[in-house]
Amino acid sequence: MIIVLNHATTEQIDSILLNISRSGLEPYYVDYFGKKMITAVGNSRACNADAYRSLPGVEAVIPISTKFKLVSREFKQEKSVVQVRDVEFGSMDKPVIAGPCAIEGYELFKEAAVAVKKAGAVMLRGGAYKPRTSPYSFQGLEEEGLSILLAVGKELDIPTVSEVTDPRNIELISQHVDMLQIGARNMQNFVLLKEVAKSSMPVLLKRGASATIEEWLMAAEYIVAGGNPNVVLCERGIRTFENYTRNTLDLSAVPVVQHLSHLPIIIDPSHGTGHWRFVTPMALAAMGAGADGLMVEVHTCPAEAVSDGPQSLTPARFQKLMQGLAAVNRAIM
Amino acid sequence: MIIVLNHATTEQIDSILLNISRSGLEPYYVDYFGKKMITAVGNSRACNADAYRSLPGVEAVIPISTKFKLVSREFKQEKSVVQVRDVEFGSMDKPVIAGPCAIEGYELFKEAAVAVKKAGAVMLRGGAYKPRTSPYSFQGLEEEGLSILLAVGKELDIPTVSEVTDPRNIELISQHVDMLQIGARNMQNFVLLKEVAKSSMPVLLKRGASATIEEWLMAAEYIVAGGNPNVVLCERGIRTFENYTRNTLDLSAVPVVQHLSHLPIIIDPSHGTGHWRFVTPMALAAMGAGADGLMVEVHTCPAEAVSDGPQSLTPARFQKLMQGLAAVNRAIM
Amino acid sequence: MIIVLNHATTEQIDSILLNISRSGLEPYYVDYFGKKMITAVGNSRACNADAYRSLPGVEAVIPISTKFKLVSREFKQEKSVVQVRDVEFGSMDKPVIAGPCAIEGYELFKEAAVAVKKAGAVMLRGGAYKPRTSPYSFQGLEEEGLSILLAVGKELDIPTVSEVTDPRNIELISQHVDMLQIGARNMQNFVLLKEVAKSSMPVLLKRGASATIEEWLMAAEYIVAGGNPNVVLCERGIRTFENYTRNTLDLSAVPVVQHLSHLPIIIDPSHGTGHWRFVTPMALAAMGAGADGLMVEVHTCPAEAVSDGPQSLTPARFQKLMQGLAAVNRAIM
């Protein structure tokens, strides 16, 4: 249930919040791009929508069944622009995020960061907490990695994004980066989604490898309904029977999401293909499909990367990609 | 890396643990069904196996590449039996866990519990924290649900299992139940896996809807390598193109897992099919395939269940299923 | 459109057939388990159902949208029994078909045939025309293979089944075997389906590796609507992301098909798993699920088979399987 407010006073709002709590649901006060509302998360059967409809300060009560609502185009027709410092997702800027999969040390990371910024990347990525299939794989530098990311970001004056995997770390990570990433494996980690929803940080929400587009938008709805409207979606490949590529990059998600939702969507062709050789054509394809940006893995020495080396571009290849992107971007405008 | 110990003293063990920590890996002391060992979790490149091989108290050092090791048949040939109070998974007992998807209230839950116990179920299931695709769906009674589960379990003297979704709740839930469940959506929530690994509670690890058997065993390896050998695997259907059933129950996982691993594997035909009508034949099929047990959803009034009603058996149908199971079980012995 | 007849005369029938032909559809006269009817295959928009409803000899006209009709339970509630000489599919007999994947020569085939018959198989399989992924793989002995199959079938007095891949070969193959098999790759080879529909031979229709159950029943509908009601369905595994097994055997197809259709359904655990080690447990599971029979690959020397050796049972393993099947069968009665 969503209660849209109309010049409600603080007392009126508090009273509604209290009533929702008492009925066993979780109430959230949301300032959704200027529109004030209260969302009631939980079992919708437990609450009587009519009881709220006639309250002072209430404009409308929108019953919700099972699908996404706040993130839908029906709810908000104009496309959303999510701002990360001076970087805009959802505008004509089409920003490119780049950097190595994992932060392996200050020198190596700085080197990659300088290279990608020079080539035109406007945001820096680097993993400090790595969710790895095997317990015997490198799990990230953790706090040390965050410090390196913060330092390099400041030195180069470039915004940063890094993955959060533990609800207990959100505050810590938020102090070091400009945008929180929810990885594919955690797309339906609802505990984590609810926790980043309480944060005001922009969130990059990757699609789960076997999530439908509808489930993905529902995961975004968790964050938005919980109070944080700053969500950027990121397609990174789905799991199919085809094994020549690491995943099957579902580029049709770009026009589909843009049809169903007002949220920006970017593409990660590195995880999406798993081979550097296919990253550039798929990045150009993503731009052709109308994606709102890209996230690309770049490593100064892919052969020695501790994680995802085979899918990382060298700085030289990344620079060439950036030139191609600009051309395609002009073509489809 | 796994360091197998041989009459190592406390000082020797502490020294090894310290050395591993210093090299940037996470050391765990594991008593693995009587065999003492230390596992080093993290980037295996970072450590020099030879340096440990010659230490006093060390019998062998086993380098690990990327695959599962401790959970493999190669490592331990005889089948493991995981004990939850007096219930044995992995023996000829083939226990059946039953109960409603979610705990909705004391009366309703007690009623279902009495019915399933009478029909022969030896363990009780009931969700208090429900991971739901939509933020607007019922999210579980949470602490109140746990209290109900604890109370009913005691009254009927039957062990219980419930899902854990938040690493911060493990202690709380452990005080209320006999076994922790990791749900399909959290199979690769490595933060959660590492946390239950620190616990001594038996763990029911569901297969992710798009996880390969290898990835599933790697998730089990996280728990075992982290110090908790009491893992029972549960197949609950994988995501395919076939939509007539909610998921495609992959029964071949039974012989495959039993070939690759010594861990017990049980089957959840309720989530695996999504329709009560198909639960009984698939439960009998699971027993035919040699599964080590079952988990079945039973609700006294499926039409009114707040969650997963369509796939729940009535007590009467469950009773009939139990009779069929006993017959098939005798047949394949 | 299906026109159900009621004591229609030959003239009345001919007149209806002619009218349908003129309207651009293909008419078929079908004696469907005793019920006489005419089916009109093609664009249903092109014909006016009402024009037929009032004709003498017409009991009812059933408009068809896009789904299966004749093969549905709604259309025919009692389960169909398909007879291949004295073998019954769909009764309590639960026949087992066995034999090598491909016929490689008289001696080898006879040897396998003797072994499987002795163990209890009531029907013999053997491929003479092999659809192979690579043009450089063995393509079958073709006519020579058919002759061997005919000879061995006669010598042992056991019915036989073999795959048909070419509409031009149906007559030839029908002269050598008792049942025609449509392989998974040809499940939507509609030219072939329409051709076997014209035949009176029993047909074993395998499910395509990526076919939904609905599409499979539609393929069966092609055969039945074309005049041949003797269809047995065979599940042999679907293509998923899981690669440990060759395919993912979808045993839930057994209760689903039995719910939706009156046609018998059998299981092929050999192609379904791709490893002999998993064939026996999955065969027992199939029986537990209520399958109407099995098709199992048996080779006297699997290591030297030119096709599908790894998934073939030895005669000794097959014999043991047959004993297990009998026990499970008794259990679920």
Added chain:
Amino acid sequence: MIIVLNHATTEQIDSILLNISRSGLEPYYVDYFGKKMITAVGNSRACNADAYRSLPGVEAVIPISTKFKLVSREFKQEKSVVQVRDVEFGSMDKPVIAGPCAIEGYELFKEAAVAVKKAGAVMLRGGAYKPRTSPYSFQGLEEEGLSILLAVGKELDIPTVSEVTDPRNIELISQHVDMLQIGARNMQNFVLLKEVAKSSMPVLLKRGASATIEEWLMAAEYIVAGGNPNVVLCERGIRTFENYTRNTLDLSAVPVVQHLSHLPIIIDPSHGTGHWRFVTPMALAAMGAGADGLMVEVHTCPAEAVSDGPQSLTPARFQKLMQGLAAVNRAIM
């Protein structure tokens, strides 16, 4: 086995062909873009490669295991250009094929043909034999459709392509069109592949909805090894769990195929998405990925199409797409 010839005489060639036949394999004489060779299709174990190596006129004998060979980049490094009259697939031309899914009548088809030609399409598509999931769906105008296609193609002086589904119809269809299409459902109809291999017609080989790229290239190998090198591949979407789109268009097939093979690859965004709304962005994406051309469904009145209306562009939308394509094409050159 492939026998590469070197100035072999007719007698030498005939002798080799005869020897191969006698050993139970099918020999084909192939003029493969100027290189003369004989391919031996069938069980490679049955033949002794060494026996051929020393024969006069033989340059080399290439043993083949199970993978594709003639269609691989290793075998032929320069990209192949397949010519259909004056249309080139594989060159910088990047031709667009357009037209309605099915031919429904002369007037309607002519209208669409005029529109797509005017907008820049260089080749005309139209189905006369339609493989349909349901026997009750429109199956195509068959011979009448072919006549319309031939007439309109001549009137507008534009090459045509149409699907072949029956090995008995290849000659007939070849007399009416300029290129034969093998549909997705027939990609592994090996009887059909061998039959078009004997033809000299260019072949458009669609990828099966659940075929791996390797299997697809093996299907192409059937045609090339059988004597017909004029194969153009067409990706049209694979079957996954995502149901918002009809199929998941696997655009990564473009760079992957271009890496593995020298054959041209084009994209069908109409079947690939199933909704006209997503056709244009995915067509632009395909061009960005470097596809060698496109095949697009256009209908003058999609709402009334008997087949695939929802995924057909109107002529106006198609014209706009063609402008966008030209711009992207210039950008990536």
